[in-house]
Each structure stands twice: as structure tokens, then as C-alpha cells.
Amino acid sequence: MKTIYLDNNATTQVDPAVFEAIKPYFTELYGNPSSMHRFGGQVGVTIKEARSSVAKLLNCDSDEIIFTSCGSESDNTAIRSALNSRPDKRHIITTAVEHPAVLSFCKFLEKKENYEVTYLGTDERGRLDLDEYRKAISPDTAIVSVMWANNETGNIHPIEEMAQIARDNGVIFHTDAVQAVGKVSIDLKSSAVDMLSLSGHKLHAPKGVGALYVRKGLMFRPLLIGGHQERSRRAGTENTTGIIALGKACELAAKNMETENTVVSRLRDKLEAGLLAAIPDSKVNGDPENRLPNTTNISFGYVEGEAILLMMDQLGIAASSGSACTSGSLEPSHVLKAMSVPFTFAHGSIRFSLSRFNTEEEIDFVIENLPPIIENLRKMSPFSAEKEGLACTGPGSMQ
């Protein structure tokens, strides 16, 4: 069975061109870039090129890029560095809709190290309130960490403006841009962002590599201490194939971002419109006017997300859900909760995230096959009687 992969905010397929680029570094070119000999040195040169490709995509200098193992490590490094470099300050600002890489770490700092953390709320569309943000900043604030784009809804936050407000108040600004890099244009030279995290496997590089941008001149305290790799800012033998892959993936993203996004967002819009038209009591979560081109988060009222996902899985369709039952927790996604999405809808939310590898045929298949799944689950639900008229009448309906 062919897989229709619509879960690209979880991870992406490694681009074949990326795979080709790294192959020799597993076999013939396996030297250690830190070695003195030419065999390792030539790998060091390729890593330098990769660093330059990442920097170009973000419009920053190469020496402002530190390679890490993943987005979570980049996020943790950024926050810890800011706190360690300003030990007199005890306040952190973040949002209630961050990825656990930031949210859980902030909660840990709050509980175990007595930092004060402000979690900015959102409105029902997932938008942050800039006035609330301005008011939260105090002389004790060490760092603001706000994601560039939300992984569940795709909402894009006003990062440039928020970073400038932080700078005006002398506060370090970090952004977890894991979902945004490669999908939105980022120009760090003209922004006030101090640190930015990205992850390779979200933009068609393999898993296990990430990067952290640290603005030149910003005081930095490494998380990993050991060897002199990454100019002593991140110890540990380089993940050479991962880094080279990330460089290639960034090169491809820079080259194709605009065109690809046009195609991807058209497919996303088609999927969204098709499902909303065919399935009553369904709605989009988030801010449709300001979100990533590849993401739509749709809630199907009165059905439960895990059941939908598993039924979809039977047809080879892979997506994600913000429902409680998929996560091991008992409450639906913290993002949907922060947006006050009603329970009726929150439990039945499905995130579809596309990539350049999705096709029109795949989208047609989902539009045809998802409505009967929702209809069947609704028929089985004790709430169906309360919601007469929920039956699907769109394409593929069993009625």
C-alpha cells in the first residue's frame, strides 16, 4: 500500500539530492574533520560549505551558526546560555503554545531552579497579544523565547516585532524556528533576533542534526563542554553526514522556497476546502490568514482523533492528531487548549502537514476517503442523536 504522507511537521522525507550528497561521507570520505591530516581536513572543508549554506538561508554569517543534534538541543542551549550569561536575572517569557522542547524546559526551570516564567496566552485563533507581551517584560527578564511558527496550527507569530521589543528593553530574544525555516523567508541581518533554532529533519535532511544561530557579539555559554568543535561552543565529534545533509537541504530550500510553497499551499488549500465542504461540523484551528503554507489543522466535531488517525492509517494516510488519546495524556493538545477550542472539536483535531513530495492525486484520495471515516465514527457515537444531520454528503459518502 502506498503511503500518503501528510505529517511533514513531524518529519520529512530526506530529499534524494540530499541523500546523494551525503553518500560518499559514509564510505570513502569518513575522516574526522578535527584531524590534522588531509583525509579528515577535506571533510572539514565540506562542513564549512554546509555552514555557509545554512547561513545563506537565514541571511547571517557562517560563524554565527553552531551545529547541534536537533531542535530541542538548540532550544535548550539557547535558553540555558541566556540564563547563565545573565545570572542576576530570574525571569523568562515564553508562550503557552510552544513545543515541549521549550515549554517543558521552562517548566523545569520554574519548578527546579525557581525561575519566574510568564506564559503568554493566545486568542481563539492562536494569535499572541503584543500588549500582554510588552507588559510582561521587566528589568528582571533574561530571555524571551517564542516560536516562529506553531507546529500544530502553522500559525506564524510576529517574531520581528517581538524581537525588536525585546531588544529595546535589553532582553535576549530566542526563537524556535524549527517549523519556519525553509518555509518562510528569514533575514537575520535585518532582524533583532539574537538566537534561532532549526532542525534538519523538518526540511528534508535526516534526523539527528540541528543548528543554532547565535548573533555575533552575544555572550554565549555552551551547553556541552568537552572538545573544541564548533569553536568550543558545542563539544562533540561532528555529525558530518547530518551537517552536510543540512547544508544541502538549506541550499535546496533557498533555491525553491517560493515556487514550492506556492504549489504546496495550493494543495493544502484544496485539501482543506474539500474536507470542510464534505464534512459538516468541521472547522480549521488557527489563523488561516497568517500560517505556514503547508499546514492545516482541522477539527471534526463529535469524533475522537486517534480513532480517525487509525482508520486513515488503514488506507495508508499518515497524519497527526492533537487529541488526548494519541499522546498518552488525557487532555487534548496544549495548543488547542490555549486557544480555547471547545472540547467537542479539540478531541477530533487532525493536523495535515504537506511537503513538496505530495501530489494532487494524494489530496484527491484523502478528500474522497476521509468523509466516510468521519461519518462511520459519528454513526457509532452516542452524541450522533444530539447532532442529527451530521452525516456527510460530500464525495465518497456512503449515503
Added chain:
Amino acid sequence: MWEYTDKVKEHFLNPRNAGKIEDADGIGEVGSLACGDALTLYIKVDDDNIITDAKFQTFGCASAIASSSALTEMLIGKPVEEAEKLTNKDIAEYLGGLPREKMHCSVMGQEALEQAIKNMRGEAGTKAEHSHEGELICECFGVFDEEILQAIKANDLKSVEDITNFTKAGGGCGKCHEDLERLLAEAQGEAAACATPSATPAYPAEGMTNIQRMHLIESVIDDDIRPALQADGGDIRLMDIDKTSVTVQFMGMCSGCPSSKATLNNLVQGKLREKVDPAITVTEG
């Protein structure tokens, strides 16, 4: 992805007896939309008190649907008296097991069955209502202490996480975790109080003959006390044993040591009390 058994998957993908019985003899409703899962169970019972038909309507995840489907299969053809003995464990076992985090789905089945039977007997309405006699512990999921205590006892739950897996209590904001710890301790305390007397003696020398007791004292002195004293250049000699009174003599560096009194009480008497009999007193001869 959850690791579901083939039977769970089979019942989820091809649920048996989904739907409604319009003229049901008993109806049990549990859960809610807010909680993320809900089940309505319908039963039809004949004059011989045999359940001739059972159907369900479930809003929930794969294991909730599979548990409901399994429950109806287990009920059809069973006398009510037998059916009411079914527990959530039976439902989970029928399905070849459920992930521990999903055990509350089987509990929901058991609760719906209890309610349907009560409703059939005219003892209650269709919807399971909490008695509100107990204390509301988990506000997020509306779980009372009685239900939690019952789940702890019925399923031998050992941790707050277990309680959450079986009852959902504590799965929201987490504010009730301390209360859940308290209920666990309470249930475990009751279990300890109800336990049969232990066969383990209260202290090592309990029930020993005098000779056995003397040998034990000698061996504790040889194995646990003497080496410690010898390490400091001293030694000890056993002078006499009279029931729980032991007389010893210090030797070497320990003889005349300013700390000998402390050594006698803390090391010698302490060790003998711990390893032989808490009633032992040691004097220097």
C-alpha cells in the same frame, strides 16, 4: 503509535454490535464529550434473565471502541447474575490486553454495564451519577475518592500514574496528585491492616533456643563488631550471656579508650539489638 493487540485492532476496525436498541431493558451511560470518551450500553434481557442482545454507542479512541465491542460480545447469552460479575480486567483480558494508559477504557465498559443492570432493575436512571457522598478529587475529570479507592483495590494499583491510567483522575492539571498519593497510602494502609500475620519473626532471635541465641550473639560479635574494632587496633572478648544481658571486655586500643562507652552503646549494643534482639543490654566486665 500504541501497541494494540490484533484483537483490539480487529474489534476497533470491525466493531460488533454497534448501534442502539430502541426498546432496551437497561441502558448505561458513562463519560462525556469533555472527558474525551463516552459509552452508552444497551441490553435486552429475556424472561429467564438472559441477556439476549447488547449494543453500544461509543465516542472515543480505538481501545474505547474495541472495549465496548468486546463487552457486548461477552454479554450476549449470559445470565444477568453472571454478567454483573464482569470486571474491567475481564474486558482487557478478552482483548488480549490493553496498553496500561488505556485501561480506563475497560473501566468505562464495566461502569456502563453496572449502570445498565441497575437501570434494568429500576434502581437507577440511565446515566451514571456520582453519589457526591465522597470527596471530589479530580476536578478536571470529575472523579471522586470512592471510585479511586475502588480502582486501587480492584486492580492493585501502585502509583499515581496507575490511578490515572485506570480512572483518568490526575490526568489533567495535576493539582490532585497529592490527594491521589494520600488515597494510595490509605488503601495500602488498609491492605496492610487486613493482611494476615507475617510469618517473618519480629526480630532475628525470636523463637530461638538459648544455645541458638548464644551462637547468634557470638557470630555477630565475630562478623560485625570485632572487625570494626580491629581496624582501629582494638578487640573485644565475650565474657558472659544471661538471657538478654551480655557482658564483654574491650582489648587492645579499645581498652581504656575515652570513647569506649560510646563504642559499647552504639556499636556493640546497637549491632546486637539490630541483629539479635532489641531487648539486649551490654555491659563492660
